[in-house]
Amino acid sequence: MRILSVDFGDARTGLAVCDPAEMLASPAGVIHERHLERVLEKTAAAAKENGAQKIVVGLPLNMNGSEGPRAGLCREFAGQLTALSGVETVLWDERRTTVTAAAYLNDTDTRGKKRKAVIDEVAAVVILESYLAWRRNHPDEP
Numbered sequence: 001m002r003i004l005s006v007d008f009g010d011a012r013t014g015l016a017v018c019d020p021a022e023m024l025a026s027p028a029g030v031i032h033e034r035h036l037e038r039v040l041e042k043t044a045a046a047a048k049e050n051g052a053q054k055i056v057v058g059l060p061l062n063m064n065g066s067e068g069p070r071a072g073l074c075r076e077f078a079g080q081l082t083a084l085s086g087v088e089t090v091l092w093d094e095r096r097t098t099v100t101a102a103a104y105l106n107d108t109d110t111r112g113k114k115r116k117a118v119i120d121e122v123a124a125v126v127i128l129e130s131y132l133a134w135r136r137n138h139p140d141e142p
Helices: 036-049 069-085 097-107 112-137
Strands: 003-007 012-018 025-032 054-059 089-093
Touching: 003 036, 003 112, 012 036, 012 112, 025 036, 025 112, 036 069, 054 069, 054 112, 069 089, 089 112
Parallel strands: 003 054, 054 089
Antiparallel strands: 003 012, 012 025
8 A cells, every 4th residue: 555654844845655565665855835725735646646545643742742732733634634634644653753864864965955844754764664663463353
């Protein structure tokens, strides 16, 4: 199944997509937009363009597992995205994904403007890789 992941942000929203065999997660771009409605439209269009059969939206939990205000925004975003795209949307724990993405970029010596331009889609890749690993280990789960 082709799955699109979303790292929803205030100014930039990172996207990643996997192959139909769910083996490889690849960056799929960054939406540079602050208005929720436009982010929703562009994300739904990306899902359609990539033939996504499921969308995974990162859920920013606090380190103790509780939800803060940002998690509520992501829940709202996921609900509206499902309604707009007609594609099932699931929320996925995204704790430490930006830290992991930053570590990847450090390893490749990606700095400055280049780093800022790609960190959100790298975070979306990390979210998707985590979700795909879970699916491989839980084949009976949806």
